[in-house]
Amino acid sequence: MATAEETTAVHEPVQTVQDDMQEVADEARGRLVVFLRHGIAEERTEAKPDEERSLTPEGHARMKRGALGLRQVFPKARAIYSSPLLRAVQTALWVSRAYRSRIEIHTSDALLPDASEDVVTAFIESLPESRVILVGHEPSMSAGMMALLEVSGRTLELRKGGASAVRIGGEGEPSLEWVLSPRVLRRLSRSQRS
Numbered sequence: 125m126a127t128a129e130e131t132t133a134v135h136e137p138v139q140t141v142q143d144d145m146q147e148v149a150d151e152a153r154g155r156l157v158v159f160l161r162h163g164i165a166e167e168r169t170e171a172k173p174d175e176e177r178s179l180t181p182e183g184h185a186r187m188k189r190g191a192l193g194l195r196q197v198f199p200k201a202r203a204i205y206s207s208p209l210l211r212a213v214q215t216a217l218w219v220s221r222a223y224r225s226r227i228e229i230h231t232s233d234a235l236l237p238d239a240s241e242d243v244v245t246a247f248i249e250s251l252p253e254s255r256v257i258l259v260g261h262e263p264s265m266s267a268g269m270m271a272l273l274e275v276s277g278r279t280l281e282l283r284k285g286g287a288s289a290v291r292i293g294g295e296g297e298p299s300l301e302w303v304l305s306p307r308v309l310r311r312l313s314r315s316q317r318s
Contacts, residue, residue, distance in 0.1 A: 145297070152292025156301065157272070158198055158257045159265045160193045160219065161282040163187035163306075167210040176239075179214045183284070185304060187215050191222035195314030197304065198289065202228055205251070206259040207235035215285075216259040227257075237261035244268030248292075272298050285309065289296055 164183035168174060176252075179187060201223060208215035208231040216229045224279055233239070234247035244264055248256075258265070266280050272290050274297070282288060285306030292298045304312075 130174060142265075150302045152155075152230040155251075155254045155256075156289055157292060158194070158201070158287055158289045159269050159282065160194065160215065160257055160259045160287040161214040161262060161265055161284055162207075162209075162212045162259060163190070163218075163285045163289035165284070171277035177209070177211050179211050183211070184214070184218070186310060187218040190306050190309040191215075191218040191313075193304075194219060194257070194287060195222045196312045197302070197309075198255075200255050201257050202255040203227060203251070204257045204259065205228045205235060205247075206231050207237070207261060208233065209236065209261070212246040212259045212261065216257075219259065224254040235264065237264055239264040239268075241267040241271035245271045248272065251277055269300075273300060274298065 136148050161188055163179045166172065166177045167177055168177065199283070204216050204219055205206070206212045206229055212235065213231065220227055220229055232247060234243050239260075245268055248258070248268070258268075262281055263279075265282055269288060269290055270276070270278065270280065272292060275284075280288070280303070282303075283306055286304060288303040289301040289311060290298055291301050
């Protein structure tokens with residue numbers, strides 16, 4: 125009779141030599157970090173604490189489609205890290221579902237709305253994965269991204285449900301790979317369903 129450890133090992137996905145080679149090639153190109161702002165959420169009121177604000181029905185619907193678009197442009201994500209606030213966790217769940225729930229969601233206070241750029245960048249540097257999606261809030265998402273790019277004096281605000289990607293390391297300085305509006309991510313999801 126198999127032990128629990130042996131049973132678990134039997135059911136783990138088998139990685140091919142080609143997958144291993146692709147991972148090595150990806151590592152050589154550096155780390156790719158996607159910054160995703162949470163979807164449209166309920167308005168802030170005195171009756172509901174900020175951490176309990178949920179995505180609206182429209183926010184859920186848009187994030188469901190936007191997450192599919194994100195998978196289209198970033199198919200090799202390895203991990204999702206989210207702010208612990210409800211609207212960000214709900215957004216991260218849509219992203220995980222778009223990846224067929226193969227990517228685990230982790231929460232971190234480093235992605236809260238008031239996290240400093242130093243906290244965000246230190247958190248990113250501590251991550252073991254080379255392909256990650258960070259789900260958070262403004263202004264911390266943009267501030268962290270701009271700090272990674274070593275850009276000061278300028279701001280770039282992500283729209284709710286919008287995403288950007290920064291490449292770190294590899295053959296040069298950190299670089300902005302892309303910025304996609306929520307509308308573009310949703311359109312990309314349509315091409316995936318076709």
